[in-house]
Amino acid sequence: MATPANGRGRRIEPGKGGILLTAIDCFTRHGYAGTSIDRIARAAGVTKGALYYHFRDKEQLLFEAVKERIGAFESYVLGKVEPIADPAKSLRAIARICAENAATDNHRRFILTLMVEALDTNVTLSGEFREMLRRFRSFHRHLIRSGQESGLFRNDVDASAAAETFVGGILGAEVQFYQDPEAIDVRSSLETHVDQFLAWLTMPPDAQRRATQSAREV
Amino acid sequence: MATPANGRGRRIEPGKGGILLTAIDCFTRHGYAGTSIDRIARAAGVTKGALYYHFRDKEQLLFEAVKERIGAFESYVLGKVEPIADPAKSLRAIARICAENAATDNHRRFILTLMVEALDTNVTLSGEFREMLRRFRSFHRHLIRSGQESGLFRNDVDASAAAETFVGGILGAEVQFYQDPEAIDVRSSLETHVDQFLAWLTMPPDAQRRATQSAREV
Amino acid sequence: MATPANGRGRRIEPGKGGILLTAIDCFTRHGYAGTSIDRIARAAGVTKGALYYHFRDKEQLLFEAVKERIGAFESYVLGKVEPIADPAKSLRAIARICAENAATDNHRRFILTLMVEALDTNVTLSGEFREMLRRFRSFHRHLIRSGQESGLFRNDVDASAAAETFVGGILGAEVQFYQDPEAIDVRSSLETHVDQFLAWLTMPPDAQRRATQSAREV
Amino acid sequence: MATPANGRGRRIEPGKGGILLTAIDCFTRHGYAGTSIDRIARAAGVTKGALYYHFRDKEQLLFEAVKERIGAFESYVLGKVEPIADPAKSLRAIARICAENAATDNHRRFILTLMVEALDTNVTLSGEFREMLRRFRSFHRHLIRSGQESGLFRNDVDASAAAETFVGGILGAEVQFYQDPEAIDVRSSLETHVDQFLAWLTMPPDAQRRATQSAREV
DNA sequence: CATGAATGAGGGTTCATTCAT
DNA sequence: GATGAATGAACCCTCATTCAT
Numbered sequence: 081m082a083t084p085a086n087g088r089g090r091r092i093e094p095g096k097g098g099i100l101l102t103a104i105d106c107f108t109r110h111g112y113a114g115t116s117i118d119r120i121a122r123a124a125g126v127t128k129g130a131l132y133y134h135f136r137d138k139e140q141l142l143f144e145a146v147k148e149r150i151g152a153f154e155s156y157v158l159g160k161v162e163p164i165a166d167p168a169k170s171l172r173a174i175a176r177i178c179a180e181n182a183a184t185d186n187h188r189r190f191i192l193t194l195m196v197e198a199l200d201t202n203v204t205l206s207g208e209f210r211e212m213l214r215r216f217r218s219f220h221r222h223l224i225r226s227g228q229e230s231g232l233f234r235n236d237v238d239a240s241a242a243a244e245t246f247v248g249g250i251l252g253a254e255v256q257f258y259q260d261p262e263a264i265d266v267r268s269s270l271e272t273h274v275d276q277f278l279a280w281l282t283m284p285p286d287a288q289r290r291a292t293q294s295a296r297e298v
Numbered sequence: 299m300a301t302p303a304n305g306r307g308r309r310i311e312p313g314k315g316g317i318l319l320t321a322i323d324c325f326t327r328h329g330y331a332g333t334s335i336d337r338i339a340r341a342a343g344v345t346k347g348a349l350y351y352h353f354r355d356k357e358q359l360l361f362e363a364v365k366e367r368i369g370a371f372e373s374y375v376l377g378k379v380e381p382i383a384d385p386a387k388s389l390r391a392i393a394r395i396c397a398e399n400a401a402t403d404n405h406r407r408f409i410l411t412l413m414v415e416a417l418d419t420n421v422t423l424s425g426e427f428r429e430m431l432r433r434f435r436s437f438h439r440h441l442i443r444s445g446q447e448s449g450l451f452r453n454d455v456d457a458s459a460a461a462e463t464f465v466g467g468i469l470g471a472e473v474q475f476y477q478d479p480e481a482i483d484v485r486s487s488l489e490t491h492v493d494q495f496l497a498w499l500t501m502p503p504d505a506q507r508r509a510t511q512s513a514r515e516v
Numbered sequence: 517m518a519t520p521a522n523g524r525g526r527r528i529e530p531g532k533g534g535i536l537l538t539a540i541d542c543f544t545r546h547g548y549a550g551t552s553i554d555r556i557a558r559a560a561g562v563t564k565g566a567l568y569y570h571f572r573d574k575e576q577l578l579f580e581a582v583k584e585r586i587g588a589f590e591s592y593v594l595g596k597v598e599p600i601a602d603p604a605k606s607l608r609a610i611a612r613i614c615a616e617n618a619a620t621d622n623h624r625r626f627i628l629t630l631m632v633e634a635l636d637t638n639v640t641l642s643g644e645f646r647e648m649l650r651r652f653r654s655f656h657r658h659l660i661r662s663g664q665e666s667g668l669f670r671n672d673v674d675a676s677a678a679a680e681t682f683v684g685g686i687l688g689a690e691v692q693f694y695q696d697p698e699a700i701d702v703r704s705s706l707e708t709h710v711d712q713f714l715a716w717l718t719m720p721p722d723a724q725r726r727a728t729q730s731a732r733e734v
Numbered sequence: 735m736a737t738p739a740n741g742r743g744r745r746i747e748p749g750k751g752g753i754l755l756t757a758i759d760c761f762t763r764h765g766y767a768g769t770s771i772d773r774i775a776r777a778a779g780v781t782k783g784a785l786y787y788h789f790r791d792k793e794q795l796l797f798e799a800v801k802e803r804i805g806a807f808e809s810y811v812l813g814k815v816e817p818i819a820d821p822a823k824s825l826r827a828i829a830r831i832c833a834e835n836a837a838t839d840n841h842r843r844f845i846l847t848l849m850v851e852a853l854d855t856n857v858t859l860s861g862e863f864r865e866m867l868r869r870f871r872s873f874h875r876h877l878i879r880s881g882q883e884s885g886l887f888r889n890d891v892d893a894s895a896a897a898e899t900f901v902g903g904i905l906g907a908e909v910q911f912y913q914d915p916e917a918i919d920v921r922s923s924l925e926t927h928v929d930q931f932l933a934w935l936t937m938p939p940d941a942q943r944r945a946t947q948s949a950r951e952v
Numbered sequence: 953c954a955t956g957a958a959t960g961a962g963g964g965t966t967c968a969t970t971c972a973t
Numbered sequence: 974g975a976t977g978a979a980t981g982a983a984c985c986c987t988c989a990t991t992c993a994t
Binding site: 126127128130133 | 974975976977
Binding site: 312352 | 956957958959960961
């Protein structure tokens with residue numbers, strides 16, 4: 081009496097958890113508006129009634145899906161990065177996780193596409209994503225600041241602004257990759273991003289001064 | 299006898315052009331799926347029939363809107379950047395245009411949100427956006443390469459990869475701003491992005507060597 | 517607690533079967549294009565949603581209606597005719613069934629009108645009707661051939677061609693009746709048709725020879 | 735300045751007549767409900783406005799089309815048959831005309847399909863077709879009666895009933911042909927019909943008596 | 953005479969949601 | 974817990990028709 085498997089070999093977990101996973105899968109592939117309750121129910125191998133027994137409505141299903149995914153991602157990152165002492169290595173690890181994630185499974189794509197869709201659509205959900213991004217930036221800000229305190233990173237840059245650009249670079253690489261997976265190699269793209277970011281952060285002040293001087297003359 | 303203004307004070311231009319502008323506005327605010335034909339028609343002050351007189355279906359309306367907007371953005375950027383001789387100043391100008399655009403009107407937001415929505419939804423349209431991004435990267439690649447040839451930028455970085463990170467940084471800053479306009483200041487965010495990018499690109503080789511050495515030890 | 521009756525006194529059977537019967541009725545009276553889903557739903561006492569729960573779309577509703585009706589007619593004819601040994605009596609029985617059907621209920625009219633409407637409209641459905649007519653002709657061909665083998669019918673006519681004219685006569689009588697029920701008495705019209713057909717089939721060869729001789733001189 | 739020809743080489747006659755011919759063509763191919771005013775206008779190479787200038791509405795267009803076609807057919811038949819003295823040859827000629835018409839152009843198909851479509855739809859138009867069929871039967875009744883008076887046809891059959899079966903046979907053959915042109919050869923089918931009809935009409939009374947006797951025992 | 957633009961009613965279809973069993 | 978049937982609102986789209994120019 082193990083959990084049955086459907087025709088295509090994917091395991092169908094019954095009950096609330098299974099429905100949630102199926103919903104995540106559907107939302108990732110077709111977006112929120114493009115996913116009907118019927119489709120989720122059919123894909124999960126349950127009836128619509130069962131679905132409505134577990135979730136109040138479609139929106140709540142989305143909420144729980146989003147929360148599950150955000151939580152899973154964050155705790156995964158934390159688990160991987162926390163043991164690392166060196167901030168530079170931590171940043172590199174995060175970028176690598178994101179690249180791996182984008183190239184391999186759909187977890188981050190789910191988050192990113194739904195985030196943009198919610199932008200125009202769902203205020204509450206959008207708030208959830210906003211908090212997530214704030215936490216993400218805050219996490220990097222702490223990393224960067226600790227790098228500055230330990231003398232690894234230069235002190236003359238604002239940690240907040242640096243965190244913003246770092247997170248932005250990750251998001252932008254992902255967007256470009258999802259949009260054009262044939263032209264973009266996320267892994268190397270994100271590696272370049274980190275290289276560039278760390279080069280800038282670890283740059284000796286004098287070299288930096290010379291560099292910006294020549295560039296700022298606009 | 300002037301063209302009348304609607305309740306929210308925006309002028310209603312009748313005819314195909316007016317409908318298109320209204321549609322862009324609606325799509326920007328509510329996404330494609332979230333915008334009903336009825337809504338566009340009402341906002342444009344015409345009936346659904348009129349809308350279908352000018353556009354074959356909702357998708358074609360979207361297509362024309364997207365093409366209009368992409369074309370307008372690209373020619374605007376070209377017009378502003380082409381007269382500039384210095385590649386570094388060009389990059390800075392582009393970032394400034396994008397920041398201005400994001401903070402002021404909805405043109406880039408329209409493109410970005412619809413691009414992500416089309417990802418899971420509309421293959422043809424997604425192709426359009428893919429081409430747009432390729433052109434955008436290509437444009438930057440040429441800028442960077444010309445900087446390298448003139449000795450302004452270091453020669454030991456791949457222009458393609460650099461273009462990718464530059465474009466990614468812009469997209470990422472925009473996404474973060476749209477998601478959380480109160481926490482993010484696009485203008486300064488993008489300025490930091492350019493600073494960092496140019497610092498990296500104009501870095502003297504020796505400083506660069508030291509920087510990456512310390513960072514690569516992962 | 518019995519099933520309720522609608523305004524016109526016809527009993528409304530709920531569920532899929534009831535909808536199908538109502539649909540047949542509507543299609544018969546107003547044709548396919550002239551019958552809106554709304555009309556069927558209203559006549560069946562359900563909402564459009566219920567209708568779409570049971571049938572994929574309007575066309576499938578038509579398909580099931582047609583199949584039901586064709587099947588019912590064919591099995592009815594078979595049930596009545598098979599016990600009859602004499603081919604001549606069988607032909608007469610078929611004509612009588614069709615006449616009765618045309619004069620009494622709408623079953624054959626449904627088939628005939630939709631068949632003609634599908635001609636210019638629905639290739640797949642038209643194929644269904646084509647097969648039905650082929651089966652009908654084939655059925656008669658077998659009857660006629662068996663009459664020939666038992667010596668009842670003359671042997672110098674092609675059974676296929678005879679089946680064609682017999683079926684044609686039935687269809688033509690029906691068309692004329694539906695078009696002008698006041699001027700046409702289907703029952704006697706079809707009786708004349710059978711009389712004439714059997715007279716020709718059972719004609720002694722010599723009389724036949726004389727008859728055609730005089731007629732063929734064109 | 736001759737009338738221009740369109741791309742596919744079919745001549746477009748401008749003005750009312752050209753529109754009418756185009757309409758007939760469209761109605762024949764797609765039925766009344768399946769033909770939009772737009773389609774007719776485009777096919778005729780005029781705008782909808784022009785069409786509404788010449789015809790009050792779609793129904794009137796149909797009316798004029800039907801009248802034109804019925805009139806053309808009737809005067810064609812009259813012109814061919816009136817010179818013929820022999821009623822048997824006349825009947826044969828009519829059948830031949832109908833077969834030729836069905837196999838060659840769309841004139842009779844137009845009449846037949848629209849007749850059936852109007853049955854469920856358009857009372858007035860249906861009246862037009864009813865009158866047409868009455869005239870057609872009446873025409874044959876006269877032919878048959880004159881054959882009876884001249885001793886060619888037997889006198890013991892009702893001319894009206896005979897006309898009914900004759901016309902019915904023609905209609906039935908046409909229906910079968912339109913439904914299944916690959917299986918049905920209208921020309922030979924109608925020839926068999928006439929053979930059979932004349933055989934019956936010219937049958938010597940004694941043979942006829944024997945024939946029906948054996949058949950009537952049902 | 954003819955056109956291009958626009959209307960508005962209605963049609964087919966989808967879908968989140970409810971509810972008796 | 975779960976199901977099948979049903980609802981009703983909304984959506985995209987078509988089409989006969991009108992009208993100023």
